[in-house]
Amino acid sequence: MKVVAFKRELQGTGASRRLRNSGQTPGIIYGGSEAPVTIALDHNALFHALKKEAFHSSVLDMEIDGVTQPVLLRDFQMHAYKQLVLHADFQRVDANTKVHLKVALHFVNAEVSPAVKLHAATISHVANEIEVLCLPSALPEFITVDLSNVEVGQSVHVSDIKLPEGVTAVTHGKNLTIATVSVPAGQVSAEAAAAPAPEAKKGKK
Incomplete structure (x- = not known):
């Protein structure tokens, strides 16, 4: 640009x-x-x-x-x-010197994850960007976070992100949480909805 x-x-x-x-x-x-x-x-x-x-x-x-x-x-x-x-x-910017910059996260495939499809879970984004270190030529415009395999109760951390080649996440020694998965109170999962209802007990004659 x-x-x-x-x-x-x-x-x-x-x-x-x-x-x-x-x-x-x-x-x-x-x-x-x-x-x-x-x-x-x-x-x-x-x-x-x-x-x-x-x-x-x-x-x-x-x-x-x-x-x-x-x-x-x-x-x-x-x-x-x-x-x-x-x-x-x-x-x-020096082409041979690594830069330290915050890069936006793009979350994708949440709608096909087991958490959403089977349990109607909500995926909350805890962070919308992370700090990275890389050469200017390797600097990504954004980083994609694939949520297709996320399960209920799971948290997504920086270590779960597949970073572009030559890019390192700067976490200051912490495995930062970037997304959490939870089922809203009172929400019925697809599995529970599909389960057969228990038979009513027959009254005594």
Whole structure:
């Protein structure tokens, strides 16, 4: 994904306010061997890009004054109640240095799992993203979590995810839970519904 930015010389609260009033968003690029560079981006383009999942977990091609460099979105600040991006931070990327980033989880096949088909269970997503470590070239846009074999009472952990080649989950020594399975109170499972009803006892003559 490509991002176009411009170097900005003026800094400070007043300069940033004037920049936002002109339809631009202040930002900064840092990291690597070069000094940090303050930049300005088109607000509307940035606002719509932030709605895209890939923008948060992909290496971006940022063009400044005709020169393109790979960067990652590291942080951004939104106005408390307006649809306004106040600031954005980007980090330079080295192709040979691993990056540490949060990547979204996409849960699939829940509807065909034994938990849902046989027991009408509810699968709750405890986490919608995980931290990963990998080279920029191996960075996935998202990670798929296959729930097709999940049973009632089972929890899905980070260790259950099949990660793309070259990608390592950062769990800080914990096998984090990302989904849980439970049957709502009063819910009748398909197995129970299909079971024959017990015969009524015959009264004594």
